[in-house]
Amino acid sequence: MLCSEALRSGSRVSNKYTFSANAGASSHPAAGKVARLGLGCRRAGSAAASVGLSASSFFSGGFASSAANDYNAMGSRYKAGAFGDVDSRTSSTPSVGAWFYVPELAVRDIYFNVPLDYSSPDGPFITIFVREVVAVGKEEHHQPYLLYLQGGPGFECGRPAEASGWMKKACEEYRVVLLDQRGTGLSTPLTASTLSQFTSAQQQASYLQHFRADNIVRDAEYVRSRLLPPGERWSILGQSYGGFCAVTYLSIAPGGLRLVLLTGGLPPLGEGCTADIVYRECFKRVALQNAKFYYRFPQDEELVRSIVLHLDAEGGVTLPSGGTLTPRVFQLLGLTGLGSAGGFERLHYLLERAWDPRLVPDAKRRLSHTFLRMVEVWLLDFDTNPLYALLHESIYCQGAASNWAAQRVREELGDQFDAVKVAKGGGKVLFTGEMIFPWMFDELNALKPLKEVAEILASKEDWPPLYNLETLARNTVPVAAAVYYEDMYVSFKLSDASAAKIRGIRTWVTNEYMHSGIREDGPRILDHLFGLLKGKFLLR
Structure with missing residues (x-):
């Protein structure tokens, strides 16, 4: 049954367009160019006020009032007028670098100081880093702004090396802003090393609770108010978790x-x-x-079984950096190998290097150093970007704890994902996907120092809200979404249900692309989405 369903990927589900069932007509964006006035030449906060934003409530964590759109629905602990006068460190002109150049693009770096917690404007403070990118020759042109929100959680924006893909297309019309979300890249990056500066796991958890989408949006609004001309709005391109942040943006600062x-x-x-x-x-x-x-590479069934049985018999195999490869750590390769374009091929070619050749007939069978090193590379993100593991389940939480949801659901499935039992029974060993399990903080060297704080975050119940359904139901911001029918990371079924709750959203449902569509064919995807909003694809 699964294989026959898998073959359906050759059919064409693409080019299905939908409109939110509860929606009224959404207004179209203004076509005019904006006036670029430069940085730091006005009172901070003027931009927020001119678009109906009550800074005092927004920066305290309040959500938009659907009745009055005054952002005071949840009250405010942030004093009126404080947005532009938090502290000399945050009200001063941002640090702006000189333009530098990569092929066909002009790039400059900008740093901001913002509160860790916007309800505590007197600090502590963190750094927020953005890169402004324009086509060469347009450094001083008047163009609208497009903020790109990276997938994650816990990953910085890619570093532009040339004009290509979606970036080249976007720069035809926009000034692109690449935001390193708080805790990543050059925005006060958080690693096991930096978090070790705290003296307890509870202190770490208290700090980490401020690194979710609600505060990423507050950071973005802070940047917008200082980077753009007074009263000017910007557009957003949100990929994966960046899209989650964009829907939070629609909820609290439309x-x-x-x-x-x-x-x-x-x-x-x-x-x-x-x-x-x-x-x-x-x-x-x-x-x-x-x-x-396995339909594509049936020869890998036995190979994967042999690797799992070897790892089980050896009690795990030491990785070059000192960690241990166990059967369930081996299964984590599905996170990268199963859900993006070219992933099947990369996984297959990784597996083909699994074993050392036997140069001596009675030599013990060993996994090759090349294979073990490649496995480490595939798992490297847990070392360099631990926020992905620490905060992953929290992105789904509003007023309730996750309590290691992925592990609990895995246990509901019985032995289906038990690699050792399946291998011993001669079945197909299943790799896992985008899930974080508690045992990863025991078995992955990079995560071991963070085990205690991970447990605290998993049991945390008082997560603030991320979305306001009333505001989304009254949305007037034009929204277009590419929804990938065969997306392994973001469920099509749940995405479809969510689209029905956002007024005016236009969705393009397609199976032409995996979750990595923006990387595969960025210009075409942008053309489609802009086409939905600019009348190229009409309601029918």
Whole structure:
């Protein structure tokens, strides 16, 4: 049944366009060019006020009032007028670097100081880093702004090396702003090393609680108010988790937005913690992706079984950096190998280097150094970007704890993802997908120092809200979303349900692309999404 369903990927589900069922007509973005006035030449906060934003409530964590759109629905602990006068460190002109150049692009670096917690404007403070990117020759041209929100959580924006893909297309019309989300890249990056400066796991958890989408949006609004001319709004392109952040933006600060483009990034919009629902859908899709992989590469079934049985018999194998490769760590390769374009091929070519050749007939069979080193490279993100593991389940939480939802759902499935039992029974060993399990903080060297804080975050119940369903139901910001039918990371079923809750959203449902569509064919995807908002694809 799974294999026959997997073959359906050759059919064409693409070019299906939908409109939010509860929606009224969404307004179109203004076509005119904006006046660029430069940085630091006006009172901070004027831009926020001119688009109907009450800075005092927004920066305290308040959500938009659907009745009055005054952002005071949840009250405010932030004093009126404080947005522009938080502290000399935050009200001063941002640090702006000189333009530098890569092929066809002009780039400059900009740093801001912002509060860690916007309800405590007197500090402590963190650094927020953005890169402004324009086509060469347009450094001083008047163009609208497009903010790119990276997938994650816990990853910085890619570094532009040339004009290509979606970036080249976007720079035809926009000044692109690449935001390193707080805790990543050059925005006060958080690693096991930096977090070790705290004296307890509880202190670490208290710090980390401020690194979710709500504060990423507050950082973005802070940047917008200082980077753009007074009263000017910007547009957003949100990929994956960046799309989740964009929907939070629509919930708490829609007045700052001209239009929103989402690619594989419609979040689940349920109450409480939706992680259990997410992972039940995710495990289904991961099982299907495994079936597709083995259909493509049936010779790998026995190879994967042999690797699992060897790891089990050896009690794990030491990796070059000192960690241990266990059967369930081996299964984590599905995170990268099953869900993006070219992933099946990369996984297959990784597996083919699994074993050392036997130069002596009675030599003990060993996994090759090349294979073990490549496995480490595939798992490197947990070392360099631990926020991905620490905060992953929290992105689904509003007023409830996740309590290791992925592990609990895995256990609901019995032995389906038990690699050792399946291998001993001669079955197909299934790789796992985008899930974080508690044992990873025991078995992955990079995560071991963070085990205690991970437990605290997993049991945290008082996560603030990320979405306002009333505001989304009254949305007037033009929104277009590419929804990938066979997305392994963001469920099509849940995305479709969420789209129905956002007024005016236009969705393009396609199976031409995996979750990595923006990387595969960025210019075409942007053309489609802009076409939905500019009348190229009309309602029918």
